[in-house]
Amino acid sequence: MNKLSESIIFSFFISLVMVVLDAIYHLATETAVHINYVAVKFTIIFLVVFLVAYWVGKSPTEGIFTSIAGPVIFYAYYIFANPTLNRELFKIDENFGYIFVHIAALLIAYFLIYRIWMLKKGPQIVKSLAYAFIISLCIYGLDAAFQLSYVQFTTHNEEEAAKVLDFTASAYLLGLLFALSFLSYHFIRNKNVQMAVLVFGSAVVIYFLGNSLIRSLAGFAGSSLLVYLAKNYMAKK
Amino acid sequence: MNQKTKFVASAIISGIIGAIYTFTPYKTLKNVLNLGFGLRHNDHVMIGIIALIIAIVSFYKIIRMKK
Numbered sequence: 236m237n238k239l240s241e242s243i244i245f246s247f248f249i250s251l252v253m254v255v256l257d258a259i260y261h262l263a264t265e266t267a268v269h270i271n272y273v274a275v276k277f278t279i280i281f282l283v284v285f286l287v288a289y290w291v292g293k294s295p296t297e298g299i300f301t302s303i304a305g306p307v308i309f310y311a312y313y314i315f316a317n318p319t320l321n322r323e324l325f326k327i328d329e330n331f332g333y334i335f336v337h338i339a340a341l342l343i344a345y346f347l348i349y350r351i352w353m354l355k356k357g358p359q360i361v362k363s364l365a366y367a368f369i370i371s372l373c374i375y376g377l378d379a380a381f382q383l384s385y386v387q388f389t390t391h392n393e394e395e396a397a398k399v400l401d402f403t404a405s406a407y408l409l410g411l412l413f414a415l416s417f418l419s420y421h422f423i424r425n426k427n428v429q430m431a432v433l434v435f436g437s438a439v440v441i442y443f444l445g446n447s448l449i450r451s452l453a454g455f456a457g458s459s460l461l462v463y464l465a466k467n468y469m470a471k472k
Numbered sequence: 473m474n475q476k477t478k479f480v481a482s483a484i485i486s487g488i489i490g491a492i493y494t495f496t497p498y499k500t501l502k503n504v505l506n507l508g509f510g511l512r513h514n515d516h517v518m519i520g521i522i523a524l525i526i527a528i529v530s531f532y533k534i535i536r537m538k539k
Contacts, residue, residue, distance in 0.1 A: 279521060286529040290479075291536050300532060308525055315494055316517045 238289065244468050245293065245352065246285035250277050252344035252369055253305075253337075255376040259409075260336055262402040269397045270383040271319055275312060280305045280341065293352070298345040306337035319393065359421070367417035370465055374416075374437050375409050377457030381450060404444065411440045430466055434458045476537055479530045487527035493520030 254277050258268045283305040287297050310331070351365050379400055387396040415436045423429040437458040442451035496505070498513040511519075 275518065278518075279525065282522060282525045283529065286525065287532065290529060290533045304528055304532075308521060308528070311494065311524070312517060312521050315520075316514045319514070 241468070242285055242289040244464055245288050245348065246281050248369065248373065248464075249284050249341075249344045249348050250281040251373050251376045252348065253280055253341045255372045255379070256340040256343060257337060258376075258379065258400070259402075259405065260340070262400055262405055267397045268379075268383070268400050269319075269393065270380075270387050271393065273380070273383065276309055276337075279309045279312060283308065284345070293349060295346070295349070298342070298349060302338050302341040302345055305341055306334045309337065310334050363417055363421035366420050366465070367413050370416045370420075370433070370461060371409055371412035373461045374412050374454065374458045375405065377461065378408070378441055378445075378450065378454050379405070381453040381457070382445075385450075408440065408444050411444070412437060415440060426466060430462045433462050476534065479533050479537070483527050483530035483534065486523040486530065490520045490523030490525075490527055493517065494524060495520070 254273060257276070258273065260266075261268050284301050287301045287304075291297055310333075347365060347369060351362070351369060382399050383396055386399050387393065390396065416433060419429050419432045419436065423432060434455060438451045438455035441454035442448065445451065492505070492507070493501070493516045498516065501507050501516060
């Protein structure tokens with residue numbers, strides 16, 4: 236795999252984990268998780284992580300620079316762009332203090348994935364836990380993105396879409412996905428069976444919690460992509 | 473053109489584009505500078521922010537090249 240694809244996949248995982256960690260914080264503190272802002276946040280963080288990884292490299296120093304530069308640039312977007320959500324109805328993460336939340340989320344995401352990327356030796360249990368944490372957050376992130384975009388496209392109402400995600404439901408889904416990822420990665424030795432269990436298991440978990448076949452199919456597609464990238468790339472590094 | 477010159481040029485050019493699109497008021501950009509291209513204000517800011525990201529990372533690359 237060449238440097239370009241490597242940097243794109245590395246940045247994709249970091250940005251997704253960062254955005255999901257941040258979204259969970261927002262759900263827990265009743266701040267709106269809004270598809271437009273999530274998309275802008277993902278784009279900005281992805282570009283910063285990608286350009287630094289591709290032009291400069293991947294290291295703890297680059298991780299610290301990325302973790303500070305990304306949220307500061309995102310804050311600049313908030314200051315200069317026009318608001319699209321009614322601030323009387325929704326509280327969003329536009330205050331200065333949220334920069335620190337974003338920096339913390341990006342630092343966690345960068346160092347977790349950087350360690351997993353470079354982790355060749357070490358206890359299997361730590362690798363399994365870290366892998367399960369990353370993959371469950373990513374599967375949840377793609378499912379949440381699907382739910383937000385689906386409501387946005389069907390209702391054309393941003394305020395409806397901003398109310399879709401709920402902390403309790405998200406916590407149950409994340410917990411189940413984490414358990415599934417950990418058990419499949421830690422106890423199943425055959426890689427193909429491991430991937431199949433994780434992909435089908437994720438689709439089943441999403442179906443039973445969401446009670447929606449279309450969401451389950453989207454979860455199947457999203458988890459297939461993530462598991463394929465993780466197994467064929469992250470595991471080999 | 474060596475690598476350092478490329479990154480210096482990239483930092484300066486994208487820095488100027490980024491500053492124009494991010495910090496200039498919408499009406500000035502559209503009516504005075506004629507750089508609106510029929511886009512909304514938030515699209516201009518997004519273009520400006522992307523250019524600023526390129527400028528900042530290019531600048532960071534130049535600093536890292538010196539070490």
